Amino acid sequence: MLTANGRPESIAEATTLGATEYLKKPFTPEHLLRTVASCMPRPTKRPEPEVPSPSSTLSRIKHPYLHNEEGAPLIPRLMEDCC
Numbered sequence: 001m002l003t004a005n006g007r008p009e010s011i012a013e014a015t016t017l018g019a020t021e022y023l024k025k026p027f028t029p030e031h032l033l034r035t036v037a038s039c040m041p042r043p044t045k046r047p048e049p050e051v052p053s054p055s056s057t058l059s060r061i062k063h064p065y066l067h068n069e070e071g072a073p074l075i076p077r078l079m080e081d082c083c
Contacts, residue, residue, distance in 0.1 A: 006024040014022050021035050 011022045020039050023032065023035055
């Protein structure tokens with residue numbers, strides 16, 4: 001709320017009605033900017049996306065050169081090294 005009225009009753013009423021800040025005139029541009037910045041939401045750190053491990057990805061690949069029809073690995077040593 002921005003006003004020339006600095007009475008305590010006005011401040012109490014404005015905050016009751018939802019004002020987050022009460023800025024009385026006269027004010028400096030720096031004070032206005034600090035006040036606005038303090039009302040802005042802070043950025044939150046996003047969680048890192050889950051990246052599947054190579055072993056979980058490769059073990060699900062059913063490539064004809066790596067697995068037979070039943071899904072058993074054709075080259076167990078290669079699968080152990082890769083996965």
